[in-house]
Amino acid sequence: xxxxxxxxxxxxxxxxxxxxxxxxxxxxxxxxxxxxxxxxxxxxxxxxxxxxxxxxxxxxxxxxxxxxxxxxxxxxxxxxxxxxxxxxxxxxxxxxxxxxxxxxxxxxxxxxxxxxxxxxxxxxxxxxxxxxxxxxxxxxxxxxxxxxxxxxxxxxxxxxxxxxxxxxxxxxxxxxxxxxxxxxxxxxxxxxxxxxxxxxxxxxxxxxxxxxxxxxxxxxxxxxxxxxxxxxxxxxxxxxxxxxxxxxxxxxxxxxxxxxxxxxxxxxxxxxxxxxxxxxxxxxxxxxxxxxxxxxxxxxxxxxxxxxxxxxxxxxxxxxxxxxxxxxxxxx
Amino acid sequence: xxxxxxxxxxxxxxxxxxxxxxxxxxxxxxxxxxxxxxxxxxxxxxxxxxxxxxxxxxxxxxxxxxxxxxxxxxxxxxxxxxxxxxxxxxxxxxxxxxxxxxxxxxxxxxxxxxxxxxxxxxxxxxxxxxxxxxxxxxxxxxxxxxxxxxxxxxxxxxxxxxxxxxx
Numbered sequence: 001x002x003x004x005x006x007x008x009x010x011x012x013x014x015x016x017x018x019x020x021x022x023x024x025x026x027x028x029x030x031x032x033x034x035x036x037x038x039x040x041x042x043x044x045x046x047x048x049x050x051x052x053x054x055x056x057x058x059x060x061x062x063x064x065x066x067x068x069x070x071x072x073x074x075x076x077x078x079x080x081x082x083x084x085x086x087x088x089x090x091x092x093x094x095x096x097x098x099x100x101x102x103x104x105x106x107x108x109x110x111x112x113x114x115x116x117x118x119x120x121x122x123x124x125x126x127x128x129x130x131x132x133x134x135x136x137x138x139x140x141x142x143x144x145x146x147x148x149x150x151x152x153x154x155x156x157x158x159x160x161x162x163x164x165x166x167x168x169x170x171x172x173x174x175x176x177x178x179x180x181x182x183x184x185x186x187x188x189x190x191x192x193x194x195x196x197x198x199x200x201x202x203x204x205x206x207x208x209x210x211x212x213x214x215x216x217x218x219x220x221x222x223x224x225x226x227x228x229x230x231x232x233x234x235x236x237x238x239x240x241x242x243x244x245x246x247x248x249x250x251x252x253x254x255x256x257x258x259x260x261x262x263x264x265x266x267x268x269x270x271x272x273x274x275x276x277x278x279x280x281x282x283x284x285x286x287x288x289x290x291x292x293x294x295x296x297x298x299x300x301x302x303x304x305x306x307x308x309x310x311x312x313x314x315x316x317x318x319x320x321x322x323x324x325x326x327x328x329x330x331x332x
Numbered sequence: 333x334x335x336x337x338x339x340x341x342x343x344x345x346x347x348x349x350x351x352x353x354x355x356x357x358x359x360x361x362x363x364x365x366x367x368x369x370x371x372x373x374x375x376x377x378x379x380x381x382x383x384x385x386x387x388x389x390x391x392x393x394x395x396x397x398x399x400x401x402x403x404x405x406x407x408x409x410x411x412x413x414x415x416x417x418x419x420x421x422x423x424x425x426x427x428x429x430x431x432x433x434x435x436x437x438x439x440x441x442x443x444x445x446x447x448x449x450x451x452x453x454x455x456x457x458x459x460x461x462x463x464x465x466x467x468x469x470x471x472x473x474x475x476x477x478x479x480x481x482x483x484x485x486x487x488x489x490x491x492x493x494x495x496x497x498x499x
Contacts, residue, residue, distance in 0.1 A: 073361070113461050117388035124396025128368070131400070135361065135407050143407065150404055154397070174462055 008109050009090075016086050020243045021051035026282075027243075027289050034293040061232040066137060069229065073136035078230070078237035081129025084122045085241040088248035091115040093177050095261045095273025107261075107273055108177065115176040116168055119252060120161045123207060127153045129241065130209075134226035145225025148300065149209060155307040156206035156213075159199055162315035166196035166322050167256045180260035190257040195318045197257045199311060201287070204249040206307070208242060211292035213303060250284035251277065258284075336380065343380075347373040359413060360406050364399060371395040383460035 025040065025047065032039025040047035065074060095107030112118065127150055134146015167189045168174055171182040183189055190197045206213040222228075227238045254260060258280050261273030298306070347370055354366035371394045378387035469477055 070361075073365075112384060114384045114388050117385065117392065117462070121388045121391040121396065124392045124400070125368075125372075127396070127400050128403075131403060131407070132361075132365075135403075147404065147407060150400060154400060157397075 016244050020240045023243045030289045058236045063232040066229050068138040070136040077129050077133035078234045081241040082237050084126035085244035092251045095270050098270035111177045116164050116174045130226050137229035141222045142228045145222045156203045159311040159315045160203035163196045163200040165319045166193040183259045184262050188259040199315045208245040212295040212298050250281040253284050254280035364402050368395050368399045385462050
């Protein structure tokens with residue numbers, strides 16, 4: 001039994017490692033198409049080996065540590081950034097259970113009754129890597145970038161956490177599997193919680209430091225923000241954390257609002273579950289890339305004002321209305 | 333030795349080491365990081381005691397939100413280094429003495445009452461689940477809960493007023 005968990009955990013980490021590489025390619029391809037370019041197409045058939053080439057390039061880069069840097073924390077920061085991104089997916093179910101070489105295996109790692117809280121817990125500790133990276137570099141741009149990203153992530157975490165409340169209220173459980181079950185019964189929560197879904201999407205863009213909220217790494221003000229001083233594989237780890245977080249929040253969005261692994265015939269053929277989830281994740285990733293290609297970066301004070309004065313009251317109002325409707329209709 | 337006991341000993345060592353590191357390190361950023369490690373270890377203790385909700389709240393609130401603000405303040409003020417000379421030289425011997433007294437007291441009570449203390453009750457069905465905690469919080473402890481929220485609100489308004497620029 002414990003071996004099953006270990007194998008599934010290793011598989012999950014591998015999916016994140018390979019997924020990260022191919023999300024970068026996916027992003028570059030989609031961006032290129034949106035900007036009427038071709039995109040990477042030299043390494044391998046239609047550019048499919050581009051991530052491998054990038055990885056090899058980064059391994060052979062020289063690793064620099066600034067002389068004034070706090071060495072221990074400088075080395076710790078990339079690790080602290082990657083670990084939360086890798087374990088974020090542990091509570092997302094890919095299906096119920098499926099036959100596998102004559103054995104019935106469950107298609108989720110852990111179905112816990114505090115799964116949604118687990119996500120907020122991981123989101124709240126994922127700030128440390130970035131802020132410590134900025135501070136330990138002892139570079140003014142890096143420190144500014146680190147402090148900015150802390151302020152931004154704390155501000156948008158509130159709206160993110162509150163946007164989880166809608167699905168929890170409707171499903172009446174914090175278990176991800178329970179939330180998917182309820183959606184199979186009454187339909188996807190994006191239909192019941194359009195405002196909640198929008199708030200979730202905006203807040204996750206800010207949490208993952210994606211455009212138009214890529215404030216910590218605004219080139220013209222901060223050179224490269226918190227990872228200015230990082231090079232080689234340590235830089236690659238920050239890059240990996242960003243894209244793995246994108247995969248993670250896309251999977252969470254798919255599960256909380258788009259029915260998760262739900263789809264036609266999923267109860268008859270359980271192996272369709274992971275496929276449906278994959279399609280939904282790809283769709284959410286496409287939305288994030290599309291937003292990046294479309295919108296300019298928001299100015300920092302506008303960003304904070306938007307988070308506190310628009311997004312937070314809106315999400316509180318959304319919860320109030322949702323709760324009221326559930327009480328009036330009777331039971332979630 | 334059961335697996336749980338081995339796990340407990342390892343975690344306890346980490347928790348104590350993190351607490352010592354927090355008190356003894358001369359760099360406040362390191363202290364804050366050790367404190368975060370300590371909070372996370374305590375959260376794992378809660379998990380071992382079947383209190384998953386408390387564990388997640390501990391990580392979100394203490395290790396996440398509060399400690400981020402600590403780090404934020406340390407970095408904004410540039411107060412990483414504690415100055416070398418000790419302003420309160422009598423503090424250390426007194427702390428050692430008081431700590432020793434506390435240890436003796438605890439040890440005395442534990443040894444003298446070892447037969448009287450009942451064994452820990454086993455956790456019931458649904459113990460520590462979000463539903464159970466919510467029911468207790470909003471029924472039995474409704475008044476303290478609401479009073480706490482008002483105290484927090486007052487503190488927040490106070491902070492806003494204090495930081496407002498005088499025109």
